[in-house]
Amino acid sequence: xxxxxxxxxxxxxxxxxxxxxxAVMAYCHCGDCAAWAAAPINSFGLWxxxxxxxxxxxxxxxxxxxxxxxxxxxxxxxxxxVFTELGGLNFVEVYPNVVPGLVHQPTLHVHYASKTVSVRDxxxxxxxxxxxxxxxxxxxxVFTNSGxxxxxxxxxxxxxxxxxxxxxxxxxxxxxxxx
Numbered sequence: 001x002x003x004x005x006x007x008x009x010x011x012x013x014x015x016x017x018x019x020x021x022x023a024v025m026a027y028c029h030c031g032d033c034a035a036w037a038a039a040p041i042n043s044f045g046l047w048x049x050x051x052x053x054x055x056x057x058x059x060x061x062x063x064x065x066x067x068x069x070x071x072x073x074x075x076x077x078x079x080x081x082v083f084t085e086l087g088g089l090n091f092v093e094v095y096p097n098v099v100p101g102l103v104h105q106p107t108l109h110v111h112y113a114s115k116t117v118s119v120r121d122x123x124x125x126x127x128x129x130x131x132x133x134x135x136x137x138x139x140x141x142v143f144t145n146s147g148x149x150x151x152x153x154x155x156x157x158x159x160x161x162x163x164x165x166x167x168x169x170x171x172x173x174x175x176x177x178x179x
Contacts, residue, residue: 003020003021004019005017005018005102006055006099006100006101007082007083007094007098007100007102009074009075009078009080009081009082009098010075010078010080010081010098011077011078013056013057013060013077014054014056014057014060014080015054015055015057016052016053016054016055016082017052018045018047018052018094019047019052019053020047022045022046022047022094023046023047023048023091025043025044025046025107026106026109026110027041027043027044027108027119027123028041028042028043028044028111029041029042029109029112029113029114029116030110030111031114032067033111034116036081037081040116040117042095043095043097043104043106044084044093044094045094045096045104046086046089046094047091047092047094049085049090049091049092051092052083052092057075061073061074061076061082062074062075062076068088069086069087069088069089070085070086071087072084073085080098081095081098083095083098088134106123107123107124108123108124108125108126108130109124109125110126110128110130110133110135111127111129112126112140113128123142125140125141125142126138126139126140127139127140
C-alpha cells in the first residue's frame with residue numbers, strides 16, 4: 001500500500017490526496033511565490049501529476065496563472081491554497097502546510113538570489129533553479145548559523161540600534177521604545 005497524505009484548503013471544501021514521496025522538498029524565495037504565500041519564503045514539495053488526486057470539491061477549485069508555467073489552484077469559498085501545477089515541468093507543487101501530518105524535509109532553496117530573508121540552515125542555495133528544472137544550476141554560498149549568543153546579539157544590535165545587553169537583559173526593539 002502506498003503512503004497517502006490527505007490535504008485540504010483552509011475551510012475544507014476542497015480535499016486532495018498526495019501519494020508516495022515527493023521528488024524534492026524545498027523552499028522558494030522568488031517574488032511570485034512570496035506574494036502568493038504572503039510570506040518571504042514558500043515551502044513546497046513536488047509530486048508527479050499522477051500522485052495528486054482531488055477527492056472533494058473539484059468544482060470549487062479556481063485557477064490563477066500569472067505565467068504559462070504556473071497554474072495556482074485555490075478554493076473558491078475560502079481562497080485557501082490547494083497546490084500549483086507547474087506547466088513545463090510535469091510536477092505539482094504541494095504546500096506542506098495544507099497537508100497535516102506531512103513532514104517537510106527540505107533539501108534546497110530555489111531563487112535564493114531574490115531572497116528577502118537569509119536562512120542559515122546549511123541547505124543548498126540555488127541562484128535560480130537547478131539545471132534539471134530549467135535553471136542555471138548556479139549555487140550560492142551556504143552559511144550555517146552557529147546559534148551562538150554573539151550571532152544573535154549582533155543581529156539584535158544591527159536591527160535595534162541598541163548596545164550590547166548587560167547581564168542577560170532583553171533588548172527591546174525601536175518600535176517597543178516608541179522610536
